[in-house]
Amino acid sequence: MKKLKEAFGKLHIPEDEAILEQYEKYMEGILLWNEKINLTAIKEREDFIIKHFVDSILCCNFPEYVNAESVIDIGTGAGFPGVPLAIIGQDKEFVLADSLHKRLKVIDDLTASIGLDNVTTVHGRAEELARNRDYREKFDLCVSRAVANMSVLTEYCLPFVRVGGFLLAYKGPDAEKEMGQAEKAIKILGGKLRRIEAVNLVDFDHNIIVIEKIKETPAKYPRKAGTPAKEPIN
């Protein structure tokens, strides 16, 4: 857990043994389940800590994360970035959504076993969940990593964010280019680009795109399941 402790230091997160233990147990649980079902290609522990834990918590000092009380993670997979953020933000409520049910069952099992009670999972495609009144425009913050390009991702994610809330899209080095292609989608869906923040805490260069929701998403969005990816707004 050395790399995680180093990241905690740089991010000014207190080194709490109980929290570090929750991370460690979550990692061991995922690696064990990974022998049965495909959860992650990353099998080495140091790599796991950097690429899943440190990468997930890079936004933890952003005001958009600090001030959020409710957070949704779209396309969470094996719980990233949602679970690592939920471990350090135990005063916030997290909903982790994915279209693959078996991954969510693993998250349910592991979050219960490490005593993390601020996480619930929901099964479904973003395009359908965003039509549910319990989820539409209900969250202070939406986070998402490695799910779709920015134009498609905006259609998946912005409908969940309340006006005045934010989307944090975890992106690689091509964030600027992706943003250029997504300007129209962001505007149509009620968003506004606030900034692209470079975060290079350890061995990688990542960018987090910060979009504010400035007006309601028109009722026709998101379009039906599959359409955003097939016919991105551009």
Ligand SMILES: C[S@@+](CC[C@H](N)C(=O)[O-])C[C@H]1O[C@@H](n2cnc3c(N)ncnc32)[C@H](O)[C@@H]1O
């Ligand atoms: C490459 S994985 C990334 C998982 C995780 N966010 C991470 O960074 O490790 C993409 C995930 O998004 C989910 N996904 C893709 N399209 C989706 C959609 N339209 N609605 C909900 N989940 C979706 C997939 O099932 C998959 O678990």
